[in-house]
Amino acid sequence: MTSISEWKRWILYNLIGEGIHNVLFEDQIKKLSGRHYENNLTIALNILVDSGILLKLETNKRKKFIVNYERLSDAQKILNDNRNWTYNKDNEKENKNVNQYFSEPEGYSFWFNIEEKNPRNRKSIYNLYCKKTDDLDFSAQIITQRYSRILHMGSLRQNDSNISKLWKACQQLSQITKKGEFILQDLQDKERKACGNNRQRGKISLAIFKKLGYIRENGRKGNSTSFTLTGKNPPFTTLDKLINT
Incomplete structure (x- = not known):
């Protein structure tokens, strides 16, 4: 099972990881994570919303998430935190699994x-x-x-x-x-x-x-x-x- 902290980084990468502010719909998150979708991902998402780092909006009955601009520096700190990326035997397998969650080029x-x-x-x-x-x-x-x-x-x-x-x-x-x-x-x-x-x-x-x-x-x-x-x-x-x- 992937840790909550790793899921938080994954969510934030998909929102601001390339220097462009994206919007993620709830169904997009499920699609991107695919068969790896799990409870820890939901918990990570809720924590980011509850802490004010993400804003949860609704358009045409579709829930979407964006990074709160006023908390952008906090989001970047989480995204750039290297403490969870140190290689060792315990987390090497986990890191490989998280890497697989990134979306592949369409078509x-x-x-x-x-x-x-x-x-x-x-x-x-x-x-x-x-x-x-x-x-x-x-x-x-x-x-x-x-x-x-x-x-x-x-x-x-x-x-x-x-x-x-x-x-x-x-x-x-x-x-x-x-x-x-x-x-x-x-x-x-x-x-x-x-x-x-x-x-x-x-x-x-x-x-x-x-x-x-x-x-x-x-x-x-x-x-x-x-x-x-x-x-x-x-x-x-x-x-x-x-x-x-």
């Missing part, structure tokens, strides 16, 4: 995931998804101990999407670097805007290209994995070249 099907550990041995999970109506349109759900975030990569069928820009950058790097090798930092330097400030899109794109067979690992360069192209391309690459010539 996408789960494809695969990868795990990453930083120097402090904190683990991040990257869940990769394909769009149900376009198998070359990708999104990723990044899950850490503190938050869950969804990044839309776009479709390889669209030239101006982030994933297409990063694929073109990989192709260009293979032509200008020694032995056609490149690392994540090279990709970041080449296409900084598409990669994003924290390089997460770069990491995601390399995982996708490797899974699709477009690139392969080619040893190490310092502390980083180096990659080379395999010669395999998106199925429409040749057609694009014909159209653009």
Whole structure:
């Protein structure tokens, strides 16, 4: 069973976790928590309302919840409290379960995931998804101990999407670097805007290209994995070249 304090953080993340003030309807909370909905979630919600951190409103007979702006600092303190996120054998399983409650990107099907550990041995999970109506349109759900975030990569069928820009950058790097090798930092330097400030899109794109067979690992360069192209391309690459010539 997930603790009340963890449910309070989960509720507040869904309301203000991305820096945007959202509204949560009562039925949305049940939908987001899915099969994990339990009494502790209801208790956590009631505590937040009773303490004045959340406002409980009703529109067209639908109950909804928002963060009380006058208590925003208190809500953020709860959201950013790290005391409940220390890894140990007793709560590691609980943290993993809570991570599963974050909503997945709508209209996408789960494809695969990868795990990453930083120097402090904190683990991040990257869940990769394909769009149900376009198998070359990708999104990723990044899950850490503190938050869950969804990044839309776009479709390889669209030239101006982030994933297409990063694929073109990989192709260009293979032509200008020694032995056609490149690392994540090279990709970041080449296409900084598409990669994003924290390089997460770069990491995601390399995982996708490797899974699709477009690139392969080619040893190490310092502390980083180096990659080379395999010669395999998106199925429409040749057609694009014909159209653009």
